[in-house]
Amino acid sequence: MIISATNVSKTYGGLQVLSAVNIQCNAGDICGVLGANGAGKTTLFKIILGLVKPDSGLVSLDVNHIKPIGGIIEKPALYEYLNAVQNLKIFSKMQGLKLSYAELCDKLQQVGLNTDRRDPVRNYSMGMKQRLGIAIALLNNPKCLVLDEPFSGLDPLGISALRKLIIDLAEKEQLAILISSHIIEELSKICNSMYVMKQGEIIKSGLAQDIILENTTSFSFSAPNIKSSKSLNQYNVIFKGEIAYVTITTNQVPKLIQELSEEHIYITSCIPELDMEKLFQ
Numbered sequence: 447m448i449i450s451a452t453n454v455s456k457t458y459g460g461l462q463v464l465s466a467v468n469i470q471c472n473a474g475d476i477c478g479v480l481g482a483n484g485a486g487k488t489t490l491f492k493i494i495l496g497l498v499k500p501d502s503g504l505v506s507l508d509v510n511h512i513k514p515i516g517g518i519i520e521k522p523a524l525y526e527y528l529n530a531v532q533n534l535k536i537f538s539k540m541q542g543l544k545l546s547y548a549e550l551c552d553k554l555q556q557v558g559l560n561t562d563r564r565d566p567v568r569n570y571s572m573g574m575k576q577r578l579g580i581a582i583a584l585l586n587n588p589k590c591l592v593l594d595e596p597f598s599g600l601d602p603l604g605i606s607a608l609r610k611l612i613i614d615l616a617e618k619e620q621l622a623i624l625i626s627s628h629i630i631e632e633l634s635k636i637c638n639s640m641y642v643m644k645q646g647e648i649i650k651s652g653l654a655q656d657i658i659l660e661n662t663t664s665f666s667f668s669a670p671n672i673k674s675s676k677s678l679n680q681y682n683v684i685f686k687g688e689i690a691y692v693t694i695t696t697n698q699v700p701k702l703i704q705e706l707s708e709e710h711i712y713i714t715s716c717i718p719e720l721d722m723e724k725l726f727q
């Protein structure tokens with residue numbers, strides 16, 4: 447296990463922000479930490495990055511590397527009046543690195559940023575700033591990456607581009623990546639494993655897919671003639687155009703699909719609808 451936090455607890459002025467939190471993330475894994483505002487995600491990530499000291503518990507980064515971990519907390523801290531290469535240069539100097547211009551451009555390329563752009567980063571979109579933040583976090587090639595709410599403020603295209611970059615970093619560079627979010631859809635599309643946090647405690651953990659399926663109490667089924675179904679009458683169902691929202695558990699799905707197909711209703715998509723109340727129970 448590369449990143450391992452064991453029994454980490456933290457209080458701020460009498461407020462218990464983290465209670466005996468255990469989290470692990472391996473090389474090549476993307477682990478999501480899901481929690482509502484104030485659940486303690488940022489505090490946990492600050493502790494893992496060594497920016498805040500826990501009251502008790504242990505964080506270990508099992509990697510023999512000059513810079514084991516890099517990360518972004520809340521949003522990337524950039525010198526807004528400097529351009530991207532100048533930002534990378536300053537941050538690399540702070541880390542005692544002497545990177546050539548070509549090496550700095552390589553870092554920009556790695557995160558999909560244009561190497562020719564020379565205007566200040568204050569002109570950059572939020573997505574470009576996130577990418578530059580990741581390039582800075584990747585200086586000195588860490589083995590672990592911690593990204594706190596990396597998708598916040600991005601449009602759907604920006605989210606999908608950043609998602610691809612993060613997946614590439616895990617798969618090609620074999621980084622252990624921890625990501626926080628309060629939006630499950632963001633995490634479910636990218637994470638192998640997931641931790642659900644509530645009021646400073648991990649209340650659920652496991653494979654992302656299992657957590658989603660275990661906390662799904664309805665599915666949406668699409669088919670052109672779905673409204674004509676008789677078998678759907680036995681369920682609690684709401685129709686919207688060619689979609690039927692059916693209250694059903696995951697293990698009832700194959701039977702329903704079979705029944706629909708016997709009625710010559712052929713499903714074109716079947717999407718789990720998460721029950722957020724159940725997830726955070």
Ligand SMILES: Nc1ncnc2c1ncn2[C@@H]1O[C@H](COP(=O)(O)OP(=O)(O)OP(=O)(O)O)[C@@H](O)[C@H]1O
Pocket residue numbers: 458459463481482483484485486487488489490628
């Ligand atoms: N430096 C601090 N001093 C006092 N309280 C703090 C401090 N940092 C965080 N807290 C409190 O700890 C709790 C958890 O905050 P944290 O930022 O870790 O949550 P979060 O899950 O990241 O929330 P969000 O999704 O809103 O960013 C909150 O009640 C917050 O007010």
